[in-house]
Amino acid sequence: MTANALLDVPFSARGDRIAGEVAELRSRASxxxxxxxxxxxxxxxxxxxLCTQVLEDRRFSLPATAAPGAPRxxxxxxxPEVVNNMxxxxxxxxxxxxxxxxxxxxxxxxxxLRDTANSLLDNLIAEGAPADLRNDFADPLxxxxxxxxxxxxxxxxxxLLRSLSFAFMSSADPIPAxxxxxxxxxEYMAGLLDNPNVTTGxxxxxxxxxxxxxxxxxxxxxxxxxxxxFFGAGVISTSCFLTTALISLMHHPHLRTLLIERPELIxxxxxxxxxxxxxxxxxxxxxxxxxxxxxxxxxxxxxLVLVLLEGANFDPERFANxxxxxxxxxxxxxxxxxxxxxxxxxxxxxxRRHAQIAIETLLQKMPTFxxxxxxxxxxxxxxxxxxxxxxxxxxx
Numbered sequence: 001m002t003a004n005a006l007l008d009v010p011f012s013a014r015g016d017r018i019a020g021e022v023a024e025l026r027s028r029a030s031x032x033x034x035x036x037x038x039x040x041x042x043x044x045x046x047x048x049x050l051c052t053q054v055l056e057d058r059r060f061s062l063p064a065t066a067a068p069g070a071p072r073x074x075x076x077x078x079x080p081e082v083v084n085n086m087x088x089x090x091x092x093x094x095x096x097x098x099x100x101x102x103x104x105x106x107x108x109x110x111x112x113l114r115d116t117a118n119s120l121l122d123n124l125i126a127e128g129a130p131a132d133l134r135n136d137f138a139d140p141l142x143x144x145x146x147x148x149x150x151x152x153x154x155x156x157x158x159x160l161l162r163s164l165s166f167a168f169m170s171s172a173d174p175i176p177a178x179x180x181x182x183x184x185x186x187e188y189m190a191g192l193l194d195n196p197n198v199t200t201g202x203x204x205x206x207x208x209x210x211x212x213x214x215x216x217x218x219x220x221x222x223x224x225x226x227x228x229x230f231f232g233a234g235v236i237s238t239s240c241f242l243t244t245a246l247i248s249l250m251h252h253p254h255l256r257t258l259l260i261e262r263p264e265l266i267x268x269x270x271x272x273x274x275x276x277x278x279x280x281x282x283x284x285x286x287x288x289x290x291x292x293x294x295x296x297x298x299x300x301x302x303x304l305v306l307v308l309l310e311g312a313n314f315d316p317e318r319f320a321n322x323x324x325x326x327x328x329x330x331x332x333x334x335x336x337x338x339x340x341x342x343x344x345x346x347x348x349x350x351x352r353r354h355a356q357i358a359i360e361t362l363l364q365k366m367p368t369f370x371x372x373x374x375x376x377x378x379x380x381x382x383x384x385x386x387x388x389x390x391x392x393x394x395x396x
Contacts, residue, residue: 007034009044009306010170013380015244015278015387016251022046022311031295034306037383038172040071042304043297044283046311048318048336050295054307055340060286062343063087071304073285074170074385077178078229085229086346092218097209098226099346101202102149102234104353109148113354116144117361125365129395130372134243134388137362142239145354146231151201152192160185164236168385170282182228189227190220203227234347238354240279240386241337245355246362247378247392248273248325250370255325260363268327270355275313275335276325281387283308284339312336369396 011019025032030047045051054060063084066076081088089095104110120140124131131137143157163181192198193207206223209215249256259269283306288299299305313335314322338345345351362369371378372393379390 006041007032007044009034009036009042009283010281013281013382013384013387015240015281015380015389016247016375016378018278018310018314022308022314025308026311026315029296030311031297036071036073036304036306037170038072038074040073040304042071042073042283042285042306043294043299044306044308045294046308047295048312048315051307051309051312051336052340053294054286054305055284055336055343057292058342059288059290059292060305061289062286064287064289065285065304067287070287070302073282073304073306075172075174077167077169077171077175078182082225082229085225086343088222089226092222093215094206094209094218094226097205098202098230101205102230102347102350104350106149110353110357112148113141113145113357114361117141117358118365121361121365125396130393131395132391133246133362133369133394134239134390134392138239138242138246138358138392139235141358142235142242142354145238145350146234149201149234149350150227150231151198151204152227152231156188160188160231161235164232167232168236170383170385185228185231186221186224189224192227193220193223202230230347234350236386237279237345237347238351240388241274241277241351242355242358243388243392244277244279245270245273245359246369247375247389248276249359250394252325256363256367258327259359260367263360263363265327266356266360267352268332269325270352270359271332271335272325272327272329273355274337274352275319276322277313277337278310279386279388280309281385282306307336309336366394366396369394371395 011021025046030050031043031045034042034044036042045054066080066083089098120137143161147154147157163185166175166177166181169175192203193210198204259266286305288301288303290301292299316322338348372395381388
């Protein structure tokens, strides 16, 4: 890597090992000019200190990345206004309702997760090895969870899931299929608002608020957008994290053995798996709305900045021996797996509990699971916002 060469991002589609460029960037220049797949230039920050600075400084704007003419990480797959989804939700007065709906403490939710995980694994065990833990465990568990949380019929989940392979594509050009699926899914969620059988979960709550005169300013499109975005972002995030976490457990058999023998350590194990998680394929984009000093660079107003999560989460200045999984770290939740600042993932508590229950159940049911193919044979999806293998074949 030459000092002045313009690097192309993302570096690698593989989620089982950190790209070599990450440590080299951090040691040489923790803020560096790169080129995105659109051909636009951006500043890539790769140290914990600079990543947190950008995420916590509101002058680095997420909504502004969707402005006409702004440099792009990739082509938008949603309407531009949806990039500011949580801001729109807060402005409409819906944030409390949303946060109530996505709490993992909702009555019966944990038992539902356990029952679903057990059922999925029982089916795989009955069919015999090899089994695909991504398509037949991680994906359907995430879909079932979010159907439950949103209060939508379980049988509708697989159809909504199919939209995500387009919605999270990372392309230099617009994706017509993403637009078709977006419009269809918005129509579906809007229809639920008038469905008398939808009385629970987030959509049930939004349906009630829709009838409240104090929410007359909220359009049906925004109500529907809340449902579409929470299903999409929630399913893709929980499924991709769980899939890559299972790969990490197979990489670290000592951790798997420890968690089997001492299941009370699973929450701590999940935090470390979150820290070393490589499922985010692209840096988190922000647009500078003023001239701002970042490290040795004065980032100019209108320039794009990308926050490299694995750069921060593997930074030895913040996490001693970052390549190691250590369950007794003094700062176990300091990682940036859920972001930081005003755009911190609102579903972080739900995501944590989902992973804890899924891993606990898998270790009980299938404690000796291991890859059924050489790891080099895993096929990682390319040009996608998440690093995810197309299949995760295992035996036990």
